[in-house]
Amino acid sequence: MSERTAVVLAGGRSTRFGDEDKAVADLAGTPMIRRVVDRVAPVVDAVVINCRAAQRAAIEDALDGVAVPVTFAEDDYPDEGPMAGMATGLRAVAGEYAFVVACDMPFVDADFVDYLFERAEGHEAAVPRPDQWFETTHAVYRAAAMADACEAALDAGKERIVAPLFDLDFVVVDAAEVREHGHPDTFENCNTKTDFADAAERLR
Ligand SMILES: Nc1nc2c(ncn2[C@@H]2O[C@H](COP(=O)(O)OP(=O)(O)OP(=O)(O)O)[C@@H](O)[C@H]2O)c(=O)[nH]1
Numbered sequence: 001m002s003e004r005t006a007v008v009l010a011g012g013r014s015t016r017f018g019d020e021d022k023a024v025a026d027l028a029g030t031p032m033i034r035r036v037v038d039r040v041a042p043v044v045d046a047v048v049i050n051c052r053a054a055q056r057a058a059i060e061d062a063l064d065g066v067a068v069p070v071t072f073a074e075d076d077y078p079d080e081g082p083m084a085g086m087a088t089g090l091r092a093v094a095g096e097y098a099f100v101v102a103c104d105m106p107f108v109d110a111d112f113v114d115y116l117f118e119r120a121e122g123h124e125a126a127v128p129r130p131d132q133w134f135e136t137t138h139a140v141y142r143a144a145a146m147a148d149a150c151e152a153a154l155d156a157g158k159e160r161i162v163a164p165l166f167d168l169d170f171v172v173v174d175a176a177e178v179r180e181h182g183h184p185d186t187f188e189n190c191n192t193k194t195d196f197a198d199a200a201e202r203l204r
């Protein structure tokens with residue numbers, strides 16, 4: 001089996017959260033991004049963190065001692081959106097496939113991630129669609145193909161995060177498969193202080 005990587009997107013400004021960076025904010029005693037990395041560590045061989053240069057020291061600190069090798073892919077230009085961050089992170093991937101996940105998904109289900117890697121085999125992506133939306137920041141991609149597709153979409157002025165998908169041979173992981181293989185909270189993302197409080201209640 002070739003190397004599997006997780007790319008964690010953390011380059012956003014957390015404006016709904018407030019003054020702090022939500023990536024490293026405390027969630028029931030643990031920085032949120034560490035929860036994400038701890039959860040995916042059993043099913044990947046490496047982790048790449050995409051963030052701004054200024055975030056790196058705090059994220060390194062938050063991830064001290066995690067059970068998987070971590071490298072950083074810093075944005076060349078900040079604030080170009082999650083698609084640019086995804087391209088930057090995916091360019092830093094050594095293996096063939098990568099699970100891309102947002103830093104604000106602390107309930108990510110490792111067994112479901114494992115299933116996504118299996119479903120992506122022989123294709124360029126496996127993207128869950130639990131309802132009408134594609135969960136593009138909780139999906140497995142062939143790293144080089146998705147990085148190319150993101151860059152092409154950005155060059156074409158396409159801003160929607162689904163745009164790169166349509167350049168790829170991608171598998172849809174539909175609602176029935178999500179129900180069968182994934183925990184319902186796996187896509188939950190924490191954006192506000194209220195979201196953190198709700199999540200913390202369930203993590204304590
Ligand atoms: N590299 C990079 N990543 C981004 C950017 N904007 C958002 N992201 C990441 O994309 C994921 C989903 O974004 P949001 O949930 O909107 O996070 P956010 O933009 O930090 O938060 P808000 O400001 O409240 O929207 C998060 O993991 C962010 O870190 C960006 O401009 N550059």
Ligand SMILES: [Mg+2]
Pocket residue numbers: 012
């Ligand atoms: Mg945002």
